[in-house]
Amino acid sequence: MMNPGEEKQPVEFRSAAASLAYAVRVRCDDHYYGVKCNKVCRPRDDYFGHYVCDQMGNRGCMEGWAGTDCKTALCKQGCSLEHGGCSVPAECR
Known part of the structure; x- marks a missing residue:
């Protein structure tokens, strides 16, 4: 679960054969606010x-x-x- 915001959140996936690291940022659409983007x-x-x-x-x-x-x-x-x-x-x- 990731909350919307301006900060990127690091995500890492590891397996026996490979590893993958990336960052994700979740933003609400225009005019939507709140932790679940449900305030208009x-x-x-x-x-x-x-x-x-x-x-x-x-x-x-x-x-x-x-x-x-x-x-x-x-x-x-x-x-x-x-x-x-x-x-x-x-x-x-």
């Missing part, structure tokens, strides 16, 4: 969210966005949420 994080900047992924596959909101899926725009400072609002960051209607 695909950066997006659209209706479904505004976030990037860190090296561990955790979401981080882009500047101006907040919330669970980074869908809530942070309005312009001083914008009254009682009488106004925004649909994009740094805006006030």
